[in-house]
Amino acid sequence: MHILITGGAGFIGSHVVRHFVSAHPDCRITNLDSLTYAGNLENLKDIERKPNYRFVRGDITDRAFIGSLFDENRFDGVIHLAAESHVDRSIASPLQFVLTNVVGTVNLLDAARSCWNGDFVGKRFYHISTDEVYGSLGSEGMFTEETPYDPHSPYSASKASSDHFVRAWHDTYGLPAVISNCSNNYGPYQFPEKLIPLFINNILLKKPLPVYGKGENVRDWLWVIDHAAAIDLIYHEGKNGETYNIGGHNEWKNIDLILLLCDIMDRKLGREPGESAELITYVTDRAGHDLRYAIDSGKLQRELGWSPSIRFEEGLERTVEWYLANQEWLDKVTSGAYMEYYETMYH
Numbered sequence: 001m002h003i004l005i006t007g008g009a010g011f012i013g014s015h016v017v018r019h020f021v022s023a024h025p026d027c028r029i030t031n032l033d034s035l036t037y038a039g040n041l042e043n044l045k046d047i048e049r050k051p052n053y054r055f056v057r058g059d060i061t062d063r064a065f066i067g068s069l070f071d072e073n074r075f076d077g078v079i080h081l082a083a084e085s086h087v088d089r090s091i092a093s094p095l096q097f098v099l100t101n102v103v104g105t106v107n108l109l110d111a112a113r114s115c116w117n118g119d120f121v122g123k124r125f126y127h128i129s130t131d132e133v134y135g136s137l138g139s140e141g142m143f144t145e146e147t148p149y150d151p152h153s154p155y156s157a158s159k160a161s162s163d164h165f166v167r168a169w170h171d172t173y174g175l176p177a178v179i180s181n182c183s184n185n186y187g188p189y190q191f192p193e194k195l196i197p198l199f200i201n202n203i204l205l206k207k208p209l210p211v212y213g214k215g216e217n218v219r220d221w222l223w224v225i226d227h228a229a230a231i232d233l234i235y236h237e238g239k240n241g242e243t244y245n246i247g248g249h250n251e252w253k254n255i256d257l258i259l260l261l262c263d264i265m266d267r268k269l270g271r272e273p274g275e276s277a278e279l280i281t282y283v284t285d286r287a288g289h290d291l292r293y294a295i296d297s298g299k300l301q302r303e304l305g306w307s308p309s310i311r312f313e314e315g316l317e318r319t320v321e322w323y324l325a326n327q328e329w330l331d332k333v334t335s336g337a338y339m340e341y342y343e344t345m346y347h
């Protein structure tokens with residue numbers, strides 16, 4: 001068995017690669033990643049020498065390259081995570097999101113179809129997507145697999161589009177494809193442009209904590225390692241043509257999450273209670289900011305027996321501990337181009 005994992009040097013991808021390489025020693029894993037600002041091979045230092053692991057640097061938007069990679073390796077499966085993943089960047093540079101998320105996904109679908117050439121026995125194309133394709137909820141209800149797509153940001157529109165192409169390849173060409181849509185992930189190795197690691201880094205440096213709008217938006221947070229376990233289950237036991245929602249039934253209003261994070265950081269850093277919360281600064285809201293996401297993962301729990309393993313308070317504490325123990329990692333990824341990004345986005 002040989003699986004191609006795309007985007008394996010990123011946040012979730014690195015956890016998925018680590019999980020598969022360790023849990024399935026008989027399975028060969030090729031990690032394909034172009035190493036954008038978000039890709040970092042340091043994320044995989046602990047497993048890079050495992051005999052069933054290999055890294056290939058390459059771009060999913062390059063159809064010719066993807067075609068030869070498939071022809072040379074005859075992969076049995078694909079787990080596709082490579083993407084541009086940050087909403088704020090998608091507002092600033094939408095075309096890159098169309099190129100990577102839409103064209104890149106279609107290239108992979110097309111290469112898998114040509115390579116497998118109708119012989120789909122033992123083959124699978126697994127597309128990793130987001131709950132943001134469903135749009136925004138009011139104060140009631142949850143996203144199910146039947147919720148109509150209603151994306152609002154260039155990021156979520158590009159992910160929604162890629163999901164449609166995956167279904168089209170399944171319905172038109174019979175490609176054995178499965179999709180999962182997951183809620184916000186958190187945990188080690190997340191790039192400090194997303195809320196939790198950005199705020200951890202700013203608290204460490206005593207910089208302002210830029211809360212968009214009134215901080216009343218709600219997100220449903222999932223421990224990234226639980227996401228990786230769900231991906232393993234769906235890859236091996238999910239049904240082709242199906243969609244599975246993944247989420248932790250763990251909704252937090254941004255401001256409540258931020259106050260909890262400030263408390264944990266004060267405690268861990270030996271600062272006075274309330275010191276980090278003083279850094280909170282309300283800033284102009286994100287354009288098109290979705291109010292609330294909440295995922296109903298009942299289908300995955302009922303049909304495949306998955307459930308989240310840890311409570312959010314514990315996961316957040318572990319996340320903080322990881323960032324404090326890995327400040328060298330944080331310093332490296334926040335040097336150079338990061339400063340330029342930060343200046344453009346927040347000033």
Ligand code: NAD
Pocket residue numbers: 006007008009010011012013032033034035036037038039040058059060061080081082083084085086100104128129130131159181182183184185186191
């Ligand atoms: P990330 O930005 O941390 O990592 C993306 C990875 O893709 C990076 O390693 C990057 O180098 C690579 N990549 C980007 N463009 C590429 C290209 N053209 N060719 C090859 N590699 C390329 O993203 P993440 O947060 O780990 O998200 C991974 C996937 O999971 C994405 O598809 C995202 O939409 C989805 N997802 C993320 C979340 C979340 O909370 N982060 C939630 C649900 C779904």
Ligand code: TYD
Pocket residue numbers: 087088184193194195196198210211212217218219254286
């Ligand atoms: P983010 O981590 O970017 O994930 P997403 O937009 O994909 O849900 O943001 C999580 C929430 O935090 C979202 O409601 C926007 C908010 N947010 C801030 O208030 N300030 C920030 O600096 C960032 C990055 C996010």
